[in-house]
Amino acid sequence: MQEYIMAFVIGGLICVIGQLLMDLTPFTPAHVLVLFVVLGGVLSGLGLYQPLVDIAGAGATVPLPGFGHSLVSGTIEEINKTGFWGIFSGAVKASATGITAAIFFGLAVALVFNPKG
Known part of the structure; x- marks a missing residue:
């Protein structure tokens, strides 16, 4: 149960920060x-994002910073496996x-609904 709460809190905080940036800047x-x-x-490259992922799970991997984390951690992992080509x-x-x-x-959504151009 605590995993769900942490995912909700951390993911929500990330969204709140994004909304505040759009509203106040x-x-x-x-x-x-x-x-x-x-x-x-x-943050992933510095090793600071993975601890947040460990605590918040999907609350940290689904929002936008999670995509950056995925890109960098995947690149680092592949470099360790294959070298330069990673x-x-x-x-x-x-x-x-x-x-x-x-x-x-x-x-799928574009086919089901009538998207506006």
């Missing part, structure tokens, strides 16, 4: 998206499932 949603993905990647394949391997799901469900 001149940042657009695009700025916040890029900021959060880069921040997740930098730089090019690690991020793609680590994030392929999420990207594929986003494309598939985006297409």
Whole structure:
């Protein structure tokens, strides 16, 4: 039960921070998206994001910083396995499932509903 509470609290805090950035600064949603993905990647590279993932689970991996974390941790893992070439394949391997799901469900919703152009 505590895992669900921590996921809700941490994920909610990430969303609150994003909303505050959009409400209180001149940042657009695009700025916040890029900021959060880069921040997740930098924190992952420094070894600071994985402890948050361990505590919050999906509350830390589903929001945008989790995507940056996935890219960087996948790249580091692949570099350790294959060396230099892991730089090019690690991020793609680590994030392929999420990207594929986003494309598939985006297409499915576009086919069912009438998207506005």
